[in-house]
Amino acid sequence: MLNYHLESKIKFFLCTGSYKIQTPGREVRKVLFYTKTKNGGYVIMKLSLCCISNILGEQGLKFRTMTYKTFSSMPRADALAKLSKIVHNNFQVTHKIIRFCDEQGIKGYRLSSDLTPVLNHPDVLLKMEDLPEFGFIQHEITNIKRYLATSDIKISAHPSEYITLTTDDPKAIANSILDLETHADIFNRIGLPEDYSAPLNIHCRKDGDPEIISGKFMNTYAKLSDSVRKRLVIEVNDNKSGVWSVKNLVKHFYEKHNIPITFDTLHHKFLHSDLSDKDAFELAYSTWDTTPVFHYSEGIGETRNHASMATGIPESYGYDVVWDVELKNKDYAILDIMNRAKVAV
Numbered sequence: 173m174l175n176y177h178l179e180s181k182i183k184f185f186l187c188t189g190s191y192k193i194q195t196p197g198r199e200v201r202k203v204l205f206y207t208k209t210k211n212g213g214y215v216i217m218k219l220s221l222c223c224i225s226n227i228l229g230e231q232g233l234k235f236r237t238m239t240y241k242t243f244s245s246m247p248r249a250d251a252l253a254k255l256s257k258i259v260h261n262n263f264q265v266t267h268k269i270i271r272f273c274d275e276q277g278i279k280g281y282r283l284s285s286d287l288t289p290v291l292n293h294p295d296v297l298l299k300m301e302d303l304p305e306f307g308f309i310q311h312e313i314t315n316i317k318r319y320l321a322t323s324d325i326k327i328s329a330h331p332s333e334y335i336t337l338t339t340d341d342p343k344a345i346a347n348s349i350l351d352l353e354t355h356a357d358i359f360n361r362i363g364l365p366e367d368y369s370a371p372l373n374i375h376c377r378k379d380g381d382p383e384i385i386s387g388k389f390m391n392t393y394a395k396l397s398d399s400v401r402k403r404l405v406i407e408v409n410d411n412k413s414g415v416w417s418v419k420n421l422v423k424h425f426y427e428k429h430n431i432p433i434t435f436d437t438l439h440h441k442f443l444h445s446d447l448s449d450k451d452a453f454e455l456a457y458s459t460w461d462t463t464p465v466f467h468y469s470e471g472i473g474e475t476r477n478h479a480s481m482a483t484g485i486p487e488s489y490g491y492d493v494v495w496d497v498e499l500k501n502k503d504y505a506i507l508d509i510m511n512r513a514k515v516a517v
Contacts, residue, residue, distance in 0.1 A: 216279075217485075217486070217488070217495075217509075217510065217513055218279035218280060218326070218463075218492075218493065218494040218495065219278055219279060219280070219468075219486070219494075219495050219497050219506045219509060219510065220273075220278065220279060220280025220281060220282060220326060220328070220465065220494050220495060220496045220497060221269070221273050221278050221280070221281050221282065221497065221502060221503055221506060222282040222330075222496050222497065222498055222502065223235075223282055223283070223284045223285075224284070224502055225269045225272060225273075225502060225503050226501060226502040226503055226504055227272075227502075227503050227504065228265075228268060228269060228272055233265050233268055233269075234265065235261070235262050235265055235284055235286065235287075236258045236261050236262060237258065237286055237289045238254065238255055238258050238289045238290050239289070239290070240290055240293045240295065240296065243255060243290045243293075243296065244295070252302075252303060252304055253304055253305075255289070255290055255291075255303065256303040256304050256305035256306070256309070257305065258289065259287065259288050259289075259291075259300065259303060259305075259309055260305050260308050260309045260312065262284065262286075262287045262288070263287065263309055263312040263313055263316065264312050266283065266284065266287065266312075266316060267312055267315050267316045267319065269281060270316065270319060270320070270323075270325060270327075271319065272503075273325060273503075274319075274323050274325050276503070276507070277510065278325075278503065278506055279324070279325060279326060279494055280325060280326035280327070280328065280465065280494040280495075280496065281325060281326070281327055281328075282327075282328050282329060282330055282496050283327060283328070283329045283355075283358070285329060285330065285331050285332055285351075285355065287358060288300060288354065288358070291354070292350050292351060292354045294343075294346075294347065294350075313361050313362060316362045317361070317362045317363040320362060320363060320364070321363060326369075326463070326465060326494045327359075327362070327364055327370055328370065328371045328372075328373060328465045328494075328496065329355050329359070329371075329372050329373065330372075330373045330374075330407075330496075331351055331352055331355050331372060331373075331374055332351060333375070333377075334347075334348075335348045335351055335352065335374050335375075336348050336377060336378070337374075337376070337388070337389045337392035337393060338376060338377070338378040338385050338388045338389050338392070339378070345392055348392075349392070349395060349396060352372065352374075352396060352400045352404070353396070353397060353399075353400060355372055355400075356372065356397065356399040356400045356403065357399075359372075359399070359403065360399060366398065366399055366402045366403065367402055367403065367462065368402070368403060368405060368432050368460060368461065368462050368464075369462040369463070370403055371403055371404075371405045371432070371434075371464075371465050372400060372403040372404050372405065373405050373406075373407050373434050373465070374404065374405075374406060374407065375406065375407050375409045375416070376389055376406055376409060376416050376421070376425075377409055377411065377416075379411050379413065379414045379415050379416070380415070382415050382416075382420055382423075382424050383424070385415075386424040386425060386428075389425075390429060393429075404431065405431065405432040405433065405434050405465075406421055406425050406431055406432075406433055406434065407433075407434035407436055407439070407467070408421060408433070408434065408435065408436050408439045408440055408443065408452075408456075409439060409443070410438075410439040410440075410441075410442040410443040410476065411443075414443050416443070417440075417443045417444065417445035417447070417452075418433060418435060418440060418445070418447060418452040418455055418456050419445040419447060419452075419455065420445070421433045421456075422455055422456070422459060426459040430459075431459075432456075432459045432460045432461075432464065433455075433456045433459045434456065434464070434465065434466060434467065435452060435453050435456035435457070435464075435466045435467070436466065436467035436469070436498075437449065437466075437467065437468050437469060437470075437486070438467075438469040438470065438471055438476065438478070438498070439467075440452050441471070442476060449487070450487075450489055453466070453487075453489060453491075454489065454491075457491055457493070463492050463493060463494060464493055464494070465493075465494045465495075465496055466493050466494070466495055466496070467495070467496045467498055468482075468486040468495040468496065468497050468498065469497070469498035469499060470482055470483060470484065470499065478498055478499055478500055479499055479500065480499060480500040480501045480505065481499060481501050481504070481505050481508060482497075482499055482505055482508065482509050485509055485512060485513050486509070497509070
Protein backbone atom coordinates (compact mmCIF):
# COMPACT_ATOMS: atom_id res chain seq x y z
CA MET A 173 0.00 0.00 0.00
CA LEU A 174 1.21 3.51 -0.74
CA ASN A 175 2.24 5.35 2.38
CA TYR A 176 1.80 8.99 1.41
CA HIS A 177 0.74 10.39 4.77
CA LEU A 178 2.55 8.09 7.20
CA GLU A 179 6.07 7.47 5.91
CA SER A 180 6.92 10.88 4.43
CA LYS A 181 4.16 12.81 6.22
CA ILE A 182 2.80 14.10 2.97
CA LYS A 183 -0.38 16.11 3.31
CA PHE A 184 -2.81 16.48 0.46
CA PHE A 185 -4.59 19.74 -0.07
CA LEU A 186 -6.56 19.46 -3.30
CA CYS A 187 -9.38 21.68 -4.40
CA THR A 188 -10.99 22.79 -7.63
CA GLY A 189 -8.65 20.70 -9.73
CA SER A 190 -5.47 21.86 -8.03
CA TYR A 191 -3.12 19.61 -6.14
CA LYS A 192 -0.68 20.78 -3.50
CA ILE A 193 1.83 18.40 -1.95
CA GLN A 194 3.44 19.51 1.30
CA THR A 195 6.46 17.63 2.66
CA PRO A 196 8.79 18.59 5.49
CA GLY A 197 11.54 21.00 4.42
CA ARG A 198 10.27 21.37 0.86
CA GLU A 199 8.32 24.05 -0.93
CA VAL A 200 4.76 23.39 -1.90
CA ARG A 201 4.28 22.75 -5.60
CA LYS A 202 1.02 22.78 -7.43
CA VAL A 203 -0.22 20.45 -10.13
CA LEU A 204 -3.50 19.98 -11.96
CA PHE A 205 -5.09 16.67 -12.92
CA TYR A 206 -6.26 16.59 -16.51
CA THR A 207 -7.09 14.07 -19.17
CA LYS A 208 -6.76 14.88 -22.85
CA THR A 209 -9.84 15.74 -24.88
CA LYS A 210 -10.68 14.40 -28.32
CA ASN A 211 -9.84 17.84 -29.73
CA GLY A 212 -6.35 17.88 -28.23
CA GLY A 213 -7.25 20.02 -25.22
CA TYR A 214 -7.66 19.01 -21.58
CA VAL A 215 -10.45 18.45 -19.08
CA ILE A 216 -10.07 17.96 -15.35
CA MET A 217 -10.02 14.28 -14.39
CA LYS A 218 -12.95 13.48 -12.11
CA LEU A 219 -12.52 10.45 -9.89
CA SER A 220 -14.97 9.24 -7.26
CA LEU A 221 -14.44 7.31 -4.03
CA CYS A 222 -16.60 4.24 -3.41
CA CYS A 223 -18.03 4.16 0.12
CA ILE A 224 -14.96 3.65 2.34
CA SER A 225 -11.94 5.89 2.92
CA ASN A 226 -8.96 3.74 3.84
CA ILE A 227 -7.02 6.83 4.86
CA LEU A 228 -9.69 8.03 7.31
CA GLY A 229 -10.28 4.46 8.41
CA GLU A 230 -6.68 4.31 9.63
CA GLN A 231 -7.54 7.32 11.77
CA GLY A 232 -10.46 5.48 13.35
CA LEU A 233 -13.28 6.88 11.20
CA LYS A 234 -15.23 3.79 10.20
CA PHE A 235 -18.77 2.78 9.44
CA ARG A 236 -20.50 0.46 11.85
CA THR A 237 -23.20 -2.08 11.20
CA MET A 238 -25.67 -4.29 13.02
CA THR A 239 -27.30 -7.55 11.99
CA TYR A 240 -30.91 -8.45 12.53
CA LYS A 241 -29.72 -11.38 14.67
CA THR A 242 -27.99 -8.99 17.06
CA PHE A 243 -30.88 -6.53 17.02
CA SER A 244 -33.51 -9.20 17.75
CA SER A 245 -31.45 -10.82 20.52
CA MET A 246 -31.45 -7.65 22.64
CA PRO A 247 -34.19 -6.02 24.71
CA ARG A 248 -36.05 -3.66 22.35
CA ALA A 249 -35.01 -0.45 24.09
CA ASP A 250 -31.36 -1.50 24.20
CA ALA A 251 -31.42 -2.58 20.57
CA LEU A 252 -32.91 0.74 19.47
CA ALA A 253 -30.37 2.69 21.52
CA LYS A 254 -27.45 0.77 20.00
CA LEU A 255 -28.84 1.02 16.47
CA SER A 256 -29.41 4.75 16.92
CA LYS A 257 -25.76 5.32 17.83
CA ILE A 258 -24.65 3.26 14.83
CA VAL A 259 -26.78 5.27 12.40
CA HIS A 260 -25.59 8.53 13.95
CA ASN A 261 -21.97 7.39 13.59
CA ASN A 262 -22.53 6.39 9.96
CA PHE A 263 -23.84 9.81 8.96
CA GLN A 264 -20.99 11.49 10.84
CA VAL A 265 -18.47 9.35 8.96
CA THR A 266 -20.28 10.07 5.67
CA HIS A 267 -20.03 13.81 6.31
CA LYS A 268 -16.30 13.58 7.08
CA ILE A 269 -15.60 11.44 4.01
CA ILE A 270 -17.45 13.86 1.73
CA ARG A 271 -15.46 16.78 3.12
CA PHE A 272 -12.24 14.78 2.80
CA CYS A 273 -12.97 13.96 -0.84
CA ASP A 274 -13.75 17.57 -1.61
CA GLU A 275 -10.53 18.73 0.03
CA GLN A 276 -8.49 16.11 -1.82
CA GLY A 277 -9.82 16.98 -5.27
CA ILE A 278 -11.76 13.71 -5.44
CA LYS A 279 -14.78 14.82 -7.43
CA GLY A 280 -17.36 12.23 -6.43
CA TYR A 281 -18.48 9.96 -3.62
CA ARG A 282 -20.56 6.78 -3.70
CA LEU A 283 -22.61 6.58 -0.53
CA SER A 284 -22.44 3.44 1.56
CA SER A 285 -25.53 1.27 1.09
CA ASP A 286 -25.53 0.28 4.76
CA LEU A 287 -25.94 3.63 6.49
CA THR A 288 -29.12 2.51 8.24
CA PRO A 289 -28.73 -1.21 8.97
CA VAL A 290 -31.72 -3.24 10.15
CA LEU A 291 -34.24 -0.41 9.66
CA ASN A 292 -35.73 -1.85 6.48
CA HIS A 293 -35.51 -5.50 7.54
CA PRO A 294 -38.99 -6.97 6.85
CA ASP A 295 -39.38 -7.92 10.54
CA VAL A 296 -38.38 -4.46 11.77
CA LEU A 297 -39.50 -1.76 9.30
CA LEU A 298 -38.59 1.34 11.28
CA LYS A 299 -38.12 4.91 10.13
CA MET A 300 -35.15 6.95 11.23
CA GLU A 301 -37.59 9.13 13.16
CA ASP A 302 -38.30 6.09 15.38
CA LEU A 303 -34.74 6.03 16.71
CA PRO A 304 -34.15 7.58 20.15
CA GLU A 305 -31.24 9.72 18.93
CA PHE A 306 -32.96 10.91 15.78
CA GLY A 307 -32.34 14.56 16.73
CA PHE A 308 -28.58 13.98 16.59
CA ILE A 309 -28.94 11.98 13.36
CA GLN A 310 -31.01 14.75 11.78
CA HIS A 311 -28.38 17.31 12.80
CA GLU A 312 -25.70 15.36 10.93
CA ILE A 313 -27.95 14.89 7.91
CA THR A 314 -28.53 18.65 7.87
CA ASN A 315 -24.76 19.23 8.02
CA ILE A 316 -24.29 16.98 4.98
CA LYS A 317 -27.09 18.74 3.11
CA ARG A 318 -25.63 22.17 3.80
CA TYR A 319 -22.16 21.09 2.75
CA LEU A 320 -23.36 19.53 -0.50
CA ALA A 321 -25.29 22.70 -1.32
CA THR A 322 -22.01 24.59 -1.62
CA SER A 323 -19.91 21.81 -3.18
CA ASP A 324 -19.74 20.38 -6.69
CA ILE A 325 -18.95 16.87 -5.49
CA LYS A 326 -21.03 14.24 -7.32
CA ILE A 327 -23.00 11.87 -5.06
CA SER A 328 -24.22 8.48 -6.25
CA ALA A 329 -25.10 5.06 -4.85
CA HIS A 330 -24.88 1.44 -5.94
CA PRO A 331 -27.52 -0.47 -3.95
CA SER A 332 -26.93 -4.07 -2.93
CA GLU A 333 -25.96 -6.77 -5.42
CA TYR A 334 -29.04 -8.63 -4.20
CA ILE A 335 -31.38 -6.06 -5.71
CA THR A 336 -33.52 -7.75 -8.36
CA LEU A 337 -36.41 -6.41 -10.41
CA THR A 338 -36.75 -9.55 -12.55
CA THR A 339 -37.28 -12.46 -10.15
CA ASP A 340 -40.52 -14.42 -9.82
CA ASP A 341 -40.13 -14.34 -6.02
CA PRO A 342 -42.55 -11.67 -4.71
CA LYS A 343 -40.70 -11.42 -1.40
CA ALA A 344 -37.40 -10.66 -3.16
CA ILE A 345 -39.16 -8.05 -5.31
CA ALA A 346 -40.70 -6.40 -2.23
CA ASN A 347 -37.35 -6.33 -0.43
CA SER A 348 -35.63 -4.89 -3.51
CA ILE A 349 -38.21 -2.13 -3.86
CA LEU A 350 -37.88 -1.30 -0.16
CA ASP A 351 -34.09 -1.13 -0.46
CA LEU A 352 -34.27 1.23 -3.43
CA GLU A 353 -36.85 3.43 -1.71
CA THR A 354 -34.58 3.62 1.35
CA HIS A 355 -31.73 4.87 -0.82
CA ALA A 356 -33.98 7.46 -2.44
CA ASP A 357 -35.19 8.61 0.97
CA ILE A 358 -31.61 9.22 2.10
CA PHE A 359 -30.90 11.07 -1.16
CA ASN A 360 -33.93 13.28 -0.51
CA ARG A 361 -32.93 13.95 3.08
CA ILE A 362 -29.47 15.20 2.06
CA GLY A 363 -30.95 17.42 -0.62
CA LEU A 364 -29.96 15.60 -3.81
CA PRO A 365 -31.97 16.33 -6.97
CA GLU A 366 -34.50 13.83 -8.24
CA ASP A 367 -32.75 13.25 -11.54
CA TYR A 368 -29.86 11.35 -13.09
CA SER A 369 -27.29 13.80 -11.73
CA ALA A 370 -27.68 11.81 -8.49
CA PRO A 371 -27.80 8.27 -9.89
CA LEU A 372 -28.92 5.07 -8.19
CA ASN A 373 -27.06 2.37 -10.09
CA ILE A 374 -28.21 -1.27 -10.31
CA HIS A 375 -27.72 -4.32 -12.52
CA CYS A 376 -30.14 -6.42 -14.48
CA ARG A 377 -28.61 -9.71 -13.33
CA LYS A 378 -30.98 -12.26 -14.84
CA ASP A 379 -29.94 -13.67 -18.21
CA GLY A 380 -32.06 -15.23 -20.95
CA ASP A 381 -34.35 -13.70 -23.54
CA PRO A 382 -33.74 -9.92 -23.35
CA GLU A 383 -37.31 -9.09 -24.40
CA ILE A 384 -38.86 -11.21 -21.65
CA ILE A 385 -36.41 -10.16 -18.95
CA SER A 386 -36.61 -6.44 -19.76
CA GLY A 387 -40.40 -6.74 -19.69
CA LYS A 388 -40.29 -8.22 -16.18
CA PHE A 389 -37.85 -5.50 -15.14
CA MET A 390 -40.13 -2.74 -16.39
CA ASN A 391 -43.20 -4.26 -14.72
CA THR A 392 -41.41 -3.91 -11.38
CA TYR A 393 -39.93 -0.56 -12.36
CA ALA A 394 -43.49 0.77 -12.68
CA LYS A 395 -44.02 0.04 -8.97
CA LEU A 396 -41.16 2.28 -7.89
CA SER A 397 -41.71 5.83 -6.70
CA ASP A 398 -40.81 8.78 -8.91
CA SER A 399 -37.98 9.47 -6.48
CA VAL A 400 -36.36 6.17 -7.45
CA ARG A 401 -37.30 6.06 -11.14
CA LYS A 402 -35.94 9.53 -11.85
CA ARG A 403 -32.53 8.43 -10.53
CA LEU A 404 -32.32 4.76 -11.55
CA VAL A 405 -29.62 3.80 -14.05
CA ILE A 406 -28.55 0.33 -15.22
CA GLU A 407 -25.00 -0.97 -15.38
CA VAL A 408 -23.49 -3.45 -17.83
CA ASN A 409 -23.31 -6.93 -16.30
CA ASP A 410 -20.78 -9.61 -17.19
CA ASN A 411 -22.33 -12.92 -16.18
CA LYS A 412 -20.82 -15.83 -18.08
CA SER A 413 -22.83 -16.21 -21.32
CA GLY A 414 -24.68 -13.08 -20.22
CA VAL A 415 -26.81 -10.82 -22.38
CA TRP A 416 -26.59 -7.46 -20.61
CA SER A 417 -23.80 -5.79 -22.53
CA VAL A 418 -23.83 -2.04 -23.16
CA LYS A 419 -25.31 -2.72 -26.59
CA ASN A 420 -28.25 -4.76 -25.27
CA LEU A 421 -28.90 -2.46 -22.34
CA VAL A 422 -29.12 0.50 -24.69
CA LYS A 423 -31.45 -1.40 -27.03
CA HIS A 424 -33.85 -2.68 -24.37
CA PHE A 425 -33.75 0.00 -21.67
CA TYR A 426 -32.58 3.28 -23.16
CA GLU A 427 -34.09 3.21 -26.63
CA LYS A 428 -37.46 1.98 -25.28
CA HIS A 429 -37.59 3.61 -21.85
CA ASN A 430 -34.91 6.35 -21.75
CA ILE A 431 -33.08 4.77 -18.81
CA PRO A 432 -29.37 5.76 -18.83
CA ILE A 433 -26.72 3.05 -19.08
CA THR A 434 -23.58 2.87 -16.91
CA PHE A 435 -20.31 1.88 -18.58
CA ASP A 436 -17.94 -0.25 -16.48
CA THR A 437 -14.45 -0.90 -17.80
CA LEU A 438 -13.99 -4.33 -16.20
CA HIS A 439 -17.48 -5.64 -16.96
CA HIS A 440 -17.14 -4.52 -20.57
CA LYS A 441 -13.84 -6.36 -20.87
CA PHE A 442 -15.67 -9.65 -20.27
CA LEU A 443 -18.92 -8.85 -22.11
CA HIS A 444 -18.04 -6.50 -24.95
CA SER A 445 -20.41 -7.62 -27.73
CA ASP A 446 -17.73 -6.73 -30.28
CA LEU A 447 -17.67 -3.09 -29.20
CA SER A 448 -14.34 -1.44 -28.48
CA ASP A 449 -13.92 0.32 -25.13
CA LYS A 450 -14.30 3.68 -26.86
CA ASP A 451 -17.41 2.68 -28.81
CA ALA A 452 -19.05 1.20 -25.72
CA PHE A 453 -18.10 4.25 -23.65
CA GLU A 454 -19.56 6.64 -26.22
CA LEU A 455 -22.72 4.56 -26.69
CA ALA A 456 -23.38 4.52 -22.94
CA TYR A 457 -22.44 8.21 -22.70
CA SER A 458 -25.06 9.09 -25.30
CA THR A 459 -27.81 7.83 -22.98
CA TRP A 460 -27.16 10.45 -20.29
CA ASP A 461 -28.49 14.02 -20.27
CA THR A 462 -26.08 15.01 -17.49
CA THR A 463 -22.49 14.18 -16.51
CA PRO A 464 -22.53 10.40 -16.11
CA VAL A 465 -21.01 8.34 -13.33
CA PHE A 466 -19.11 5.43 -14.93
CA HIS A 467 -17.03 2.75 -13.21
CA TYR A 468 -13.29 2.24 -13.51
CA SER A 469 -11.69 -0.95 -12.26
CA GLU A 470 -8.96 -3.38 -13.18
CA GLY A 471 -8.95 -7.12 -12.60
CA ILE A 472 -6.25 -9.21 -11.00
CA GLY A 473 -4.67 -10.87 -14.01
CA GLU A 474 -7.45 -11.94 -16.35
CA THR A 475 -10.02 -12.34 -13.57
CA ARG A 476 -13.03 -10.30 -12.52
CA ASN A 477 -11.52 -9.81 -9.05
CA HIS A 478 -10.81 -6.15 -8.40
CA ALA A 479 -7.16 -5.19 -8.09
CA SER A 480 -5.86 -3.18 -5.15
CA MET A 481 -4.20 -0.47 -7.26
CA ALA A 482 -4.49 0.65 -10.86
CA THR A 483 -1.80 0.25 -13.46
CA GLY A 484 -3.64 2.38 -16.01
CA ILE A 485 -5.51 5.68 -16.03
CA PRO A 486 -9.23 6.09 -16.85
CA GLU A 487 -9.73 7.08 -20.50
CA SER A 488 -12.52 9.63 -20.87
CA TYR A 489 -12.02 10.22 -24.62
CA GLY A 490 -12.38 13.95 -24.04
CA TYR A 491 -15.82 13.74 -22.43
CA ASP A 492 -16.93 15.09 -19.06
CA VAL A 493 -17.43 12.02 -16.86
CA VAL A 494 -17.07 11.05 -13.21
CA TRP A 495 -15.34 7.71 -12.60
CA ASP A 496 -16.25 5.62 -9.56
CA VAL A 497 -12.91 3.94 -8.86
CA GLU A 498 -13.60 0.34 -7.85
CA LEU A 499 -10.21 -0.70 -6.49
CA LYS A 500 -9.50 -2.27 -3.12
CA ASN A 501 -7.12 0.41 -1.89
CA LYS A 502 -9.86 3.02 -2.30
CA ASP A 503 -8.55 6.58 -1.83
CA TYR A 504 -4.93 5.41 -1.94
CA ALA A 505 -5.62 4.07 -5.43
CA ILE A 506 -7.35 7.30 -6.46
CA LEU A 507 -4.52 9.52 -5.24
CA ASP A 508 -2.03 7.30 -7.05
CA ILE A 509 -3.96 7.63 -10.32
CA MET A 510 -4.13 11.38 -9.86
CA ASN A 511 -0.41 11.56 -9.12
CA ARG A 512 0.48 9.60 -12.25
CA ALA A 513 -1.86 11.69 -14.39
CA LYS A 514 -0.76 15.10 -13.14
CA VAL A 515 0.27 17.98 -15.34
CA ALA A 516 2.55 20.38 -13.44
CA VAL A 517 1.90 24.12 -13.67
